[in-house]
Amino acid sequence: MPSPTAPVLAAGRLIGARAVVTGAARGIGAAIAGRLHAEGAAIAVPDRLEDQGRASGEALDGVFIAVAAWTARSPLGRLADPQDVAGVACFLASADGAYLTGQAINVTGGMITH
Ligand SMILES: NC(=O)c1ccc[n+]([C@@H]2O[C@H](COP(=O)([O-])OP(=O)(O)OC[C@H]3O[C@@H](n4cnc5c(N)ncnc54)[C@H](O)[C@@H]3O)[C@@H](O)[C@H]2O)c1
Incomplete structure (x- = not known):
């Protein structure tokens, strides 16, 4: 029997949803984005880290949003x-x-x- 605190992956639960996970180039943000993607959400990854952010977005079939480019426009x-x-x-x-x-x-x- 699974532990009552074990995370349950609900595949498909988020199909049709979109998730913007700031800081998902690595670390906790990347883990959260991976989980949301596994549950069906389309992912966008705004991050300061260009290479890692782009790689993370591509790995999740999502899009990368370059924070530095937005900063330059401000x-x-x-x-x-x-x-x-x-x-x-x-x-x-x-x-x-x-x-x-x-x-x-x-x-x-x-x-x-x-
Ligand atoms: N890792 C842990 O065990 C732990 C524990 C408690 C709290 N935290 C906190 O949780 C947060 C995330 O932790 P982590 O280990 O994943 O950190 P991390 O440094 O590995 O990842 C943070 C990500 O956020 C991005 N980022 C930072 N500022 C940004 C901005 N303004 N816009 C867009 N992206 C930005 C970074 O480029 C990086 O990709 C941190 O605030 C950390 O202090 C972490």
């Missing part, structure tokens, strides 16, 4: 940190943002503007 010259998004979320949740409603705010460092 008007601020860098991609977002979690703190960039968290700051806006905190503003929206605070009294200072209490009268703001029905808006879409793009936290993109200028990559998307309106």
Whole structure:
């Protein structure tokens, strides 16, 4: 009898789903991407490591997204940190943002503007 904590591979469970696994060039991200692929998901691999990211994407019949290329396109010259998004979320949740409603705010460092 399998252990109640043993991972169960549900082949085909994710057919038709798409998974974007940041940092899947190697390590834990690669393992997660491999598992999602084994369950049927189509995989995209955004990573800073060009060669390993491309190899990982190809091994999973997926696509590689070169983070460095996106960084070069950013008007601020860098991609977002979690703190960039968290700051806006905190503003929206605070009294200072209490009268703001029905808006879409793009936290993109200028990559998307309106
Ligand atoms: N390996 C462990 O035992 C372990 C244990 C606890 C926590 N962690 C944490 O889990 C995370 C992953 O661990 P790992 O061992 O797989 O690390 P790793 O260094 O082997 O892999 C991280 C991957 O993320 C990519 N990456 C880093 N910054 C990126 C960015 N901004 N955009 C896109 N890709 C980016 C790297 O290029 C690399 O391919 C780390 O934060 C690590 O500290 C790891």
